[in-house]
Amino acid sequence: MLYIRSSVFFCFSIWISLAMGTTTQEYLDFVLPLVKNAGQELLSVKNVEVEEKGEFYDVVTVYDRKIEQILFKKIKERWPDHKFIGEEESYTKGISQLSNESTWIIDPIDGTANFVRNLKDACISVGLVINKEQVMGVVYNPFMDELYTAIKGQGAYLNGVKIQTNGATDISKSVFNYELSLGVNTKYYDLYMYRLKHLLKHIGGIRSMGSAVMGLCYVATGRMEAYQCDGLFPWDAAAGVLIVREAGGYVRDSNGGEFDLMDPNYIATATKELSDKFMEIERRADQERESDAQNHKQLKF
Template sequence: MLTEIEELYNFIHPLAIKAGEILLDGYEREEKQVDIKGAFYDVVTDYDNKIEEFLKGNILAKYPLHKFIGEEETAKNHNITMELTDAPTWIIDPIDGTSNFIKQIPHVCVSIGLSINKQIVLGVVNNPAQKKLYTAKLGQGAFCNGKPIHVSNCERVRDANVAYEVSLLHVHNMANKHIKRIYHVGLHARRMLAYSCVVDELCMVAAGNLDAFYIEEMYPWDCAAGSLLVREAGGVVKNPFGGPFDIMKPDLICAGTEELRLEIENLLRKADKEQSVGGGAVDMASSVSESKLKEYYDVALDLVIKCGAIFEEGYNKPKLEVMVKDAFFDFVTVYDRRIEETLITGLSSTFPESHFIGEESLAGSKQLPELTDAPTWIIDPIDGTTNYIHRLPHCGISLALTINKQLMLGIIYNPAANELFTARKGEGAYLNGKPIQASKATTIASAVVGNEVTLMNVPRWRDVCLKRAYKLGSHAAGTRCLASAAMSLAYVAKGTLDTYHVDYLKPWDVAAGVLLVREAGGVVHNTKGTEHEFNVMKPNLVAAGTDQLAQAVIELIKQADQIKDYIFA
């Protein structure tokens, strides 16, 4: 004897198949009748109405005492808070993913759920565009095209494919909340995906194609059938912030494992506590906007120019008081410290969300701070301090800004030579307000190479530096050592140097210069080659006007490092 659920399943199964045939007929038509229900993004077609009327008519003809909650009927009656009773209630989305349906994107489904005693006991989801029919009966497992399906066993976000409805950003009063959440989940997940079809995403979690899915602000018809499929496939479906999952207010995180679901919940909680991507006060939606970046740039440029007067005061003194930091060649002056203090004070007062990585602030520290997503100013108050002390004009103030670990702004100012280099990401590089362009040299034989042979004063680097100096110098048109990474990179940006190589430095030595080179059309690679990502916090680099030249320099460095007979006592 058939149970009640088996009987209801046998009744609805062929209707779901027929509803899919109606959907597919409309899906394959190029032209569809489209209307706007409420907001500009909330669309409905004649096929939504056809399918819902078909299902409702057949259900009520067979079971006249059953209740019915359908998306389109609810929209027509302006009643989206219909009470769920203990009576058998069919919860139907005739076409979930209507915008996909219109554009023939194959994430589009007929979704049918059945609630008895306020519990979802039956779910059928038909995606005819992908030829997939998902079914679930309470306590009997989940199936796709008659074959059992099971959720993934992924337990960590970093290993997970997570779906998140990015389309929620078009709802104005939800946008700021969701951009923060998208940022935090997307930063940690292996991949973040968005298909704009809630029930299809739930089905993909049930089948193990996705590891997790998060959604809020939806309606019962979006989630009724899919939530049962996930549970019957061995997954978890819970309210994002505690309490039981409520199908009539279906905010949810679903995942293959509770460990993964909980990690996503914690990321959402973290996002909601923050006002910016990095935890500061900058609004998420505008933290890296053109207007905000210009504000950072204008304040920073004004401060750097003011620091130029401090720089010149010391540069023009016949004799400076000089202090030694960690090594006999590592000098600092009172002017280094005054400039860094002026920059940090000015920037932090205007932008209190700022973090700082400054040479003098970190003097004596054995470990660099971690570069976070927060707006972070990387400061070398005087790059080339030895030049500065000896009044050699290759020295300057270097200031860079990172946001989300990306270089966004760079300024190098050398008052001794009246050179002000500036760059903003995507805006090009400039010298004293005029655009500059890196060299077009492609061969080492035609190139003037910058190379820091001065680093031979460090015993553990001496042999490597000398072998590289030999290999580069013997192949290049000329070699220069300016003893200032910031100025050398600035000169690559303006085409004075064709290429520049340095290892073993700190982020403040190169950060601004790296952005200048890139914005001037040049390239910056890890010394080990393009298979190794350049890391501004461990800045071993080859910079050049062209990739061909950079690759030639990298190859010569590799050859130099293989030399065995250049060993010095």
């Protein structure tokens, strides 16, 4: 029986390879040296000039643009028919709609605010989506020399060593990485604060690291039990979400429903059981927030 299953899996893998023309492993092998070289570029930086893209907390550097352009250029030269979604390009042109075509989704520096302050939680993120499905993810933090990789169905790895979440199910012992920095946006302030008020009564500890992609990777390695952020973009999820799932973790939309890569509001946890516990508490917080908002609206009239 095991032999039959292995044979079926092998034949299925061959079929996928032929259908795609290029195997996912070949995509990974091609992009890895590009990402590593980009990381060396970041390590060589001495002085950083910062610009604000929109809100005061959303910053960009010349290195964000430079790295994105280099990665796009090299990949386009190899596969000119592929599509691309990048943070800096999308800021000026808008986010492209996701199609069934092979699409590279890139964040040249996730955690730019950390990068400009010489904090080590910053990384380069490259995800590949085919037929609207996440099939490959690469995350490289050159400041810690940590390279995370994942291919769908083949597990997740840190510097070539297979990783898994820590399998936690007890929320009272969980360290929760909650990206509170986005709460400075008035659109999300109440959402974050109500949930935080409820969660603090149940969790074992809290962190806010300033990098969505690294937050996901920390769940994948078992360094933390849960990570959550709302109000994100495809490049904040394209690589890291796959890495968590391939490490045995669970990712869902934090507002309920299915996770949407193109409109990601996610909570990533070591297990589904832990995720369910977080969601139960957060639904109560959301109900309280909605009730208070309704009462406030009625008082105004």
